[in-house]
Amino acid sequence: MTAREWQGHAATARRRCTLRALRGSLTLGTLMVVGGTVGCRPRQEVPPATSPPTSPATSPTGFDVSSDSSPQTLADGQQIFRFETFGDEQFWTDTARMHEVVQKSVSPTTALSVGLKVDAEAIPPDVAQAIKNGQVDLNSPATTVTLLKLNAVVGLKGTVNTVNGKDTLVRLGITCALCHSTVDNSFSKGIGQRKDGWPNPDLNVGAIVALSPAVTPAQKAVYTSWGPGKYDPRFNIDGKSTPLVLPPAYGLAQVRNETFTAEGPISYWNAYVAVTQMHGHGNFSDPRLGIDIRQSPDMVGPKLAALRAYQHSLPAPRPPAGSFDVAAAERGRAVFGQSCARCHVGATGTDNNAGTLHPPAETGMDGAYAARTAGKAYRTTPLRGLWQHPPYFHDGSAATLEAVVDHYNRVRNLNLTPEQKADLVQFLKSL
Numbered sequence: 001m002t003a004r005e006w007q008g009h010a011a012t013a014r015r016r017c018t019l020r021a022l023r024g025s026l027t028l029g030t031l032m033v034v035g036g037t038v039g040c041r042p043r044q045e046v047p048p049a050t051s052p053p054t055s056p057a058t059s060p061t062g063f064d065v066s067s068d069s070s071p072q073t074l075a076d077g078q079q080i081f082r083f084e085t086f087g088d089e090q091f092w093t094d095t096a097r098m099h100e101v102v103q104k105s106v107s108p109t110t111a112l113s114v115g116l117k118v119d120a121e122a123i124p125p126d127v128a129q130a131i132k133n134g135q136v137d138l139n140s141p142a143t144t145v146t147l148l149k150l151n152a153v154v155g156l157k158g159t160v161n162t163v164n165g166k167d168t169l170v171r172l173g174i175t176c177a178l179c180h181s182t183v184d185n186s187f188s189k190g191i192g193q194r195k196d197g198w199p200n201p202d203l204n205v206g207a208i209v210a211l212s213p214a215v216t217p218a219q220k221a222v223y224t225s226w227g228p229g230k231y232d233p234r235f236n237i238d239g240k241s242t243p244l245v246l247p248p249a250y251g252l253a254q255v256r257n258e259t260f261t262a263e264g265p266i267s268y269w270n271a272y273v274a275v276t277q278m279h280g281h282g283n284f285s286d287p288r289l290g291i292d293i294r295q296s297p298d299m300v301g302p303k304l305a306a307l308r309a310y311q312h313s314l315p316a317p318r319p320p321a322g323s324f325d326v327a328a329a330e331r332g333r334a335v336f337g338q339s340c341a342r343c344h345v346g347a348t349g350t351d352n353n354a355g356t357l358h359p360p361a362e363t364g365m366d367g368a369y370a371a372r373t374a375g376k377a378y379r380t381t382p383l384r385g386l387w388q389h390p391p392y393f394h395d396g397s398a399a400t401l402e403a404v405v406d407h408y409n410r411v412r413n414l415n416l417t418p419e420q421k422a423d424l425v426q427f428l429k430s431l
């Protein structure tokens with residue numbers, strides 16, 4: 001079923017519930033999506049089951065849009081991933097007034113300090129030289145406006161107009177790249193070539209959102225508690241806060257269900273985030289969560305196929321040469337086979353392709369986040385590019401791969417020797 005067909009179906013199955021938007025309290029949206037609990041009748045109809053037979057029966061369908069992976073589609077997908085706001089300026093500008101905050105008080109130094117990244121390729125050579133010569137004021141918000149005009153701030157999309165002879169930021173939106181891209185620091189710290197799909201561990205989303213004048217003090221306290229590299233994609237839905245590590249968006253081509261709790265296939269989650277978190281203009285429904293948002297025109301659905309193709313084209317980055325001990329990793333492979341491969345199966349490293357989920361206690365995980373989700377359990381995280389994206393586990397509770405191994409050794413009573421543990425760490429570094 002294509003996205004378009006799904007939307008057609010969904011339109012007929014629509015329940016009489018519009019988004020309960022803008023109730024005066026703001027979260028990563030004023031958009032308090034409280035569909036199932038306030039004023040919405042639960043939907044009787046569910047989309048027809050067209051998902052592959054091995055995915056969980058409750059998995060939402062229709063989001064797994066068909067797509068080609070031609071060069072044109074991948075180029076479109078890259079453009080969407082990097083630059084598409086899906087019309088979310090309706091929130092970030094009109095409601096959160098972030099354009100005013102940036103224009104008034106966010107210098108490049110401030111932006112870099114909350115983890116925002118700058119795309120060196122978007123900076124013309126003369127400007128780059130001026131930065132190198134110390135001739136650009138990195139403590140002036142006007143410089144940030146210039147960078148936005150150049151489309152050089154990763155994950156932010158600004159519209160800059162001349163007002164009274166001065167460059168003025170009039171619209172601001174966010175893109176997928178905000179949380180799922182970083183740069184290689186080749187120009188200087190925080191400025192370099194884009195690395196799409198690499199999570200940005202420095203990005204302090206909460207601190208950024210907390211700058212909005214529309215945030216209440218209570219919300220501000222929650223946002224500022226998250227810290228860098230984390231985000232809670234349900235805070236504005238259920239008011240709870242158990243922030244998640246920003247995960248990589250690479251190495252997912254063979255992975256059937258996305259997210260730490262395997263809510264659904266990649267386009268399901270892309271639509272969820274685009275509509276409920278980025279506040280893009282489009283549709284998202286999931287009766288399991290009591291969410292049913294319809295906005296016309298749909299600026300999200302038609303882009304999901306190319307977006308998915310692009311994400312699926314992003315390989316997990318190989319470990320840098322010399323970053324692990326090859327012989328120890330070979331020995332560690334055997335330890336892994338004994339203690340880990342029951343759940344981390346095959347090339348993807350996850351048994352969730354066969355539909356399996358694990359209760360939090362099975363791996364000694366904190367269950368607070370899972371309790372807020374459709375399946376109430378965790379997906380075995382596919383193991384890819386592990387060297388690249390500490391910390392580990394959904395809540396970042398293991399700072400290093402050594403901590404991961406110690407955790408398993410303890411909670412699963414593995415009785416590994418120090419040598420086995422060290423070898424296993426080397427193997428994980430090789431993935």
Ligand code: HEC
Binds near residue numbers: 179230244252258261
């Ligand atoms: C504000 C930060 C933020 C933005 C913006 C964002 N994401 Fe995410 N993304 C997250 C977090 C946090 C998770 C973890 C959610 C989970 O797994 O439960 C996630 C999960 C994912 C995953 C699943 C990874 C996996 O291992 O299964 C993919 C893929 C993804 N995002 C792609 C996107 C795309 C595409 C967009 C744009 C439409 C986007 N994200 C926008 C924060 C963000």
Ligand code: HEC
Binds near residue numbers: 339424
């Ligand atoms: C019973 C099934 C099971 C076994 C056995 C298991 N894992 Fe896991 N693994 C999981 C689940 C479920 C998660 C997700 C936990 C979370 O984030 O809450 C996970 C997450 C991880 C992660 C985090 C990946 C990331 O990107 O954050 C690593 C690393 C990992 N496991 C390594 C191992 C190693 C090493 C072993 C063997 C010592 C092992 N696992 C054994 C189920 C298992």
